[in-house]
Amino acid sequence: MNGVHDLGGTDGLGPVPVPESEPVYHAxxxxxxxxxxxxxxxxxxxxxxxxxxxxxxxxxxxxxxxxxxxxxxxxxxxxxxxxxxxxxxxxxxxxxxxxxxxxxxxxxxxxxxxxxxxxxxxxxGAPAGRPSDKIAKFAVGDRVTVVDDSPHGHTRKARYVRGKTGVVELAHGTMIYPDSAGNGGGDAPEHVYTVKFTNEELWGPE
Structure with missing residues (x-):
């Protein structure tokens, strides 16, 4: 789901003020x-x-x-x-x-x-790892490109990485798939990876 909650990469919002001694709770x-x-x-x-x-x-x-x-x-x-x-x-x-x-x-x-x-x-926290017999599609060192689409429901795929290409740095095994569990489905475990993107790939030459 594209919405106001997905602010990653959004420009024009101005600086984020960081108070010197902000309380943990304000009320x-x-x-x-x-x-x-x-x-x-x-x-x-x-x-x-x-x-x-x-x-x-x-x-x-x-x-x-x-x-x-x-x-x-x-x-x-x-x-x-x-x-x-x-x-x-x-x-x-x-x-x-x-x-x-x-x-x-x-x-x-x-x-x-x-x-x-x-x-x-x-x-x-609560553990997100779930067993699965699914075979991993990618390995460390592989170049991967994030699918560029606009899911209608919950997704953890931020807009600023869609369509971008990076390199798999780590493989973490199978975990709960948020795009299933967050939309009323089951855990539907999927392989999870850490992917490294260059600044230029995400934000352009500037």
Whole structure:
């Protein structure tokens, strides 16, 4: 899917300001949004690729005008409602309640196992490797060209590499194929490679 989320190689956006001491979180609710990702992942709301796909389904204006962790909250709500694990009316009801009562205490839950899981996912991530008997099409040193197309659904193929030619530097074995898993399909493992492109190949002689 081509959209505002794929900014790689886009020009005309100006410099990216880098504050000297930017906080990890800019508001308390961002901590909750971060925690919701791991908990929703464990509950079966989504995999990593369908989570990203959910973010990409935001309205372009909403995506550009909202902070980073609002994208995460959107994906959690979208997938939770679509899976029947969250109720949209209940979400709206609670949101209105806390807007009217900002100092009201949040519900508490003591779940050491869930806390340990979240801590593990945050520190180590989730493994993407999957076994497959597929034979690798490429080897280290091969010259390869990225297919130049415009997928309609989720893809990890950034626009700025499409149609570009590079050299395979590393072969990583078979892993989850995001273009399948992120679009409601299975893991569909594919061989994954690190490909080296020259600056001139990607950006031109200038």
């Amino acid at each position: 308390e609710w961002e901590k909750a949004a971060f925690a919701m990702f791991s908990m929703a992942f464990r509950a079966g709301f989504f995999g990593v690729d369908s989570f990203r796909s959910g973010i990409e389904q935001m309205h372009p204006a909403a995506y550009l005008l909202s902070p980073y962790y609002e994208h995460w909250a959107h994906a959690v709500e979208l997938h939770g409602v679509s899976k029947g694990m969250l109720d949209e009316a209940e979400i709206d009801k609670r949101m209105k309640y806390y807007l009217a009562n900002p100092d009201a205490p949040l519900p508490e839950r003591d779940d050491p196992d869930l806390l340990a899981f979240v801590d593990g996912v945050v520190k180590a």
